[in-house]
Amino acid sequence: MAITDKRLFKALSQGDVKAYTSIFKCYYASLLLYVRKLVGDSHAAEDIVQELFCSLWINHERLPEIAMPQHYLYRAARNRSLNWLKNNRTVPIDGLKFHAEDDILADIIEEEVVRKLYKAIHHLPGKCREIFTLKLSGMTNAEVATKLNVTRETVRSQLFRGKKLLAEHILAILALFWSS
Numbered sequence: 001m002a003i004t005d006k007r008l009f010k011a012l013s014q015g016d017v018k019a020y021t022s023i024f025k026c027y028y029a030s031l032l033l034y035v036r037k038l039v040g041d042s043h044a045a046e047d048i049v050q051e052l053f054c055s056l057w058i059n060h061e062r063l064p065e066i067a068m069p070q071h072y073l074y075r076a077a078r079n080r081s082l083n084w085l086k087n088n089r090t091v092p093i094d095g096l097k098f099h100a101e102d103d104i105l106a107d108i109i110e111e112e113v114v115r116k117l118y119k120a121i122h123h124l125p126g127k128c129r130e131i132f133t134l135k136l137s138g139m140t141n142a143e144v145a146t147k148l149n150v151t152r153e154t155v156r157s158q159l160f161r162g163k164k165l166l167a168e169h170i171l172a173i174l175a176l177f178w179s180s
Helices: 002-013 017-039 042-058 069-088 101-122 126-136 141-148 152-179
Strands: none
Touching (some): 002 017, 017 042, 017 069, 101 126, 101 152, 126 152, 141 152
16 A cells, blocks of 8 residues: 555645545545544544645645655644644643654554545445444434434444444455465
């Protein structure tokens, strides 16, 4: 994936809109979760990540050769989050616990897993995918049922079905990993 990311960033630096769109689709959700975890504010996290992607496009011609694009994006998101915390918190920023370099790598790995989970969820059947997405956004089963005009039992059964399909998908990936 890193080689693909490097190619996408190189294409982005040359003004390729499709490369930008691919990077956005690939990283937006996981960067949003990462930033939300850092700043503790969903709306601010959305703003920070959107500004990061706007800046990426606006400054695409000045993008350096990036050896590790994923690390670059997470570092940029972290820096923007720290700036937001510095400007918007009443608690002094030196009182906050910051992540060490190893913690950042662990966060990147965790967010990569989340990104792959969302990608797998995207391949679930229609209603199942819709219910899973709403549940992951924080809705209760009752709220999902009301929003989609289905019964709570339908929500439960679709969640069960989705979990089973995701588990099979993950096991297939692990089987490929362990067989090589």
